[in-house]
Amino acid sequence: MEQSHMPVSYSFLVSVNMALQTCGLSVLGKVTVVLLLPLFAGGEGQYRGFRRFNRAEDTEQQSAAFEEQWFIQKLDHFNGADSREWKQRYFVNENFYKPGGPVFLMIGGEGPANPAWMQSGTWLTYAAKHGALCLMLEHRFYGKSHPTADLSTDNLRFLSSRQALADLAHFRTAIAETQGLTNRKWVAFGGSYPGSLAAWFRLKYSHLVHASVATSAPVHATVNFPEYLEVVWRSLASENTECPLLVKKASDTLVARLSDPKTYDNITKDFNLCSKLQIQTEADSAYFLETLAGNFMDVVQYNEDNRGFEGVTGTNITIKVLCGLMGDASLGEPYARYAAVARLMMATFSLKCLDASFNTYLRDMKNTSWEGPAAGGGRQWVYQTCTEFGFYQSTDSPNQPFTGFPLKYHVKQCADFYNVSAEQVAEAVAQTNEYYGAYDIRSSRIVFPNGSIDPWHALGITQDINPDLPAVFIEGTAHCANMYPARSEDLLQLDLARTHISLLLQQWLKQ
Numbered sequence: 001m002e003q004s005h006m007p008v009s010y011s012f013l014v015s016v017n018m019a020l021q022t023c024g025l026s027v028l029g030k031v032t033v034v035l036l037l038p039l040f041a042g043g044e045g046q047y048r049g050f051r052r053f054n055r056a057e058d059t060e061q062q063s064a065a066f067e068e069q070w071f072i073q074k075l076d077h078f079n080g081a082d083s084r085e086w087k088q089r090y091f092v093n094e095n096f097y098k099p100g101g102p103v104f105l106m107i108g109g110e111g112p113a114n115p116a117w118m119q120s121g122t123w124l125t126y127a128a129k130h131g132a133l134c135l136m137l138e139h140r141f142y143g144k145s146h147p148t149a150d151l152s153t154d155n156l157r158f159l160s161s162r163q164a165l166a167d168l169a170h171f172r173t174a175i176a177e178t179q180g181l182t183n184r185k186w187v188a189f190g191g192s193y194p195g196s197l198a199a200w201f202r203l204k205y206s207h208l209v210h211a212s213v214a215t216s217a218p219v220h221a222t223v224n225f226p227e228y229l230e231v232v233w234r235s236l237a238s239e240n241t242e243c244p245l246l247v248k249k250a251s252d253t254l255v256a257r258l259s260d261p262k263t264y265d266n267i268t269k270d271f272n273l274c275s276k277l278q279i280q281t282e283a284d285s286a287y288f289l290e291t292l293a294g295n296f297m298d299v300v301q302y303n304e305d306n307r308g309f310e311g312v313t314g315t316n317i318t319i320k321v322l323c324g325l326m327g328d329a330s331l332g333e334p335y336a337r338y339a340a341v342a343r344l345m346m347a348t349f350s351l352k353c354l355d356a357s358f359n360t361y362l363r364d365m366k367n368t369s370w371e372g373p374a375a376g377g378g379r380q381w382v383y384q385t386c387t388e389f390g391f392y393q394s395t396d397s398p399n400q401p402f403t404g405f406p407l408k409y410h411v412k413q414c415a416d417f418y419n420v421s422a423e424q425v426a427e428a429v430a431q432t433n434e435y436y437g438a439y440d441i442r443s444s445r446i447v448f449p450n451g452s453i454d455p456w457h458a459l460g461i462t463q464d465i466n467p468d469l470p471a472v473f474i475e476g477t478a479h480c481a482n483m484y485p486a487r488s489e490d491l492l493q494l495d496l497a498r499t500h501i502s503l504l505l506q507q508w509l510k511q
């Protein structure tokens with residue numbers, strides 16, 4: 001399996017926002033945008049931890065047409081002696097439903113479930129074709145689905161993909177019973193982390209779900225994920241071979257300057273930092289460097305997709321725009337162009353200044369309140385990376401442009417935020433692969449679309465496992481592109497991929 005390139009992610013806004021979320025289904029993006037603004041503008045920290053997974057905006061204003069509904073769910077599906085319950089949010093769209101039709105279930109991810117998906121998105125095109133009832137279930141611990149009183153580390157024990165799959169199973173069973181849908185064919189959809197959940201739902205609960213569309217799904221958990229930045233290099237180079245070299249040159253200059261505190265006033269000004277740069281620990285410099293690299297990571301992960309329908313800002317900042325700035329000699333040396341990219345991102349996301357302080361980030365990530373600055377998903381998602389997936393986008397590969405945020409910086413956050421040791425992270429990740437099978441997933445009727453410029457594709461299924469577990473590779477697209485509503489400017493291969501998936505669904509719904 002080609003693991004050196006990868007698919008998706010979020011970006012820089014990261015610094016600004018940080019969500020990983022699922023293709024916009026949920027939070028990250030939102031977090032990024034929505035949260036970001038308040039966070040940043042207020043000089044609050046950001047949590048970028050999860051930003052590179054998905055992004056969606058928190059566009060609650062779009063939700064009016066599809067009212068939120070609530071489902072009574074068990075807190076712990078794996079302990080029959082624990083009868084505690086909580087309310088899980090979901091949405092319904094019956095507009096396409098024809099009696100006897102299938103049920104399509106969109107799986108929420110590491111951010112608020114965005115009701116924009118109830119009115120747009122390729123899955124609805126499929127629903128119209130098949131007369132499907134459409135449901136979307138928010139993931140526990142994200143958005144408004146709060147199983148516990150707060151986000152203490154003790155309570156986060158109940159946050160895991162296994163509990164989330166059991167939520168889906170119970171939701172599917174109970175709704176089917178009350179609505180008379182037990183004998184209908186249920187199809188799961190998801191992108192990014194929820195793409196993995198869609199595949200795993202079919203794998204682990206094959207009696208409950210007939211088929212799955214697992215878009216941009218990282219099914220292989222890994223503590224270190226240096227391939228992510230290798231894909232960023234290749235994706236920038238596909239625009240212009242000089243571009244990643246210029247980014248590397250700029251990043252190297254910045255790293256060299258960080259060793260001389262006399263340069264800090266200039267750096268503070270160049271990058272419009274909210275407070276004077278202070279580097280006391282390795283984490284301080286790592287966080288600052290990662291925040292700036294995040295601009296490129298996010299843009300690559302979401303390049304030219306159509307997530308704007310979710311209300312996301314900044315979709316016109318593309319690889320072409322960033323590489324255009326990096327190639328603009330009139331701005332000065334590459335370092336100055338790198339600073340110009342950072343300022344463009346701040347302007348795009350209406351940030352008055354860049355908060356690049358690790359201490360602020362640490363304080364925000366340790367806040368366990370549902371009103372806390374990282375409760376939009378950052379604290380929860382990073383917990384899942386520490387206890388299930390890893391996915392740390394480190395600078396440990398030589399074949400990528402950035403320096404200064406090695407694996408140990410990421411893993412140490414697990415101890416800092418949740419008292420989870422490096423050994424525990426490694427064990428948890430191995431167990432995740434043992435439990436789900438990673439690249440060796442064995443099931444049927446799951447399709448795995450992936451985009452060539454998405455850094456996440458490196459952890460996905462990119463070749464058919466067998467005719468019943470096909471991959472759909474989309475040259476030139478980013479994270480989750482096939483899920484967004486179609487547009488006239490979409491690449492032909494993206495159109496073809498959507499059609500291919502539609503034909504698979506048609507075939508599978510007859511089985």
Ligand SMILES: *[C@@H]1O[C@H](CO)[C@@H](O)[C@H](O)[C@H]1NC(C)=O
Pocket residue numbers: 262263266
């Ligand atoms: C700060 O920037 C100014 C103007 O570009 C430059 O003249 C000066 O040498 C820089 N200071 C340091 C310490 O690099």
Ligand SMILES: *[C@@H]1O[C@H](CO)[C@@H](O)[C@H](O)[C@H]1NC(C)=O
Pocket residue numbers: 316317321
């Ligand atoms: C992106 O769009 C915004 C809002 O329409 C606009 O103000 C900005 O100049 C655009 N940026 C670029 C780089 O095209």
Ligand SMILES: *[C@@H]1O[C@H](CO)[C@@H](O)[C@H](O)[C@H]1NC(C)=O
Pocket residue numbers: 367368369371372373
């Ligand atoms: C957590 O965040 C909330 C909301 O911003 C704030 O009111 C509270 O003081 C914070 N808690 C701590 C311990 O910082």
Ligand SMILES: *[C@@H]1O[C@H](CO)[C@@H](O)[C@H](O)[C@H]1NC(C)=O
Pocket residue numbers: 419
């Ligand atoms: C952290 O974990 C260790 C062992 O896993 C435990 O002994 C210790 O008490 C924990 N510390 C806190 C602050 O919870």
Ligand SMILES: CC(=O)N[C@H]1CO[C@H](CO)[C@@H](O)[C@@H]1O
Pocket residue numbers: 002005450451452453457461462463464471472473474
């Ligand atoms: C980038 C990448 O790994 N793409 C793969 C996606 O899936 C197709 C199969 O349809 C592979 O051929 C690609 O290599």
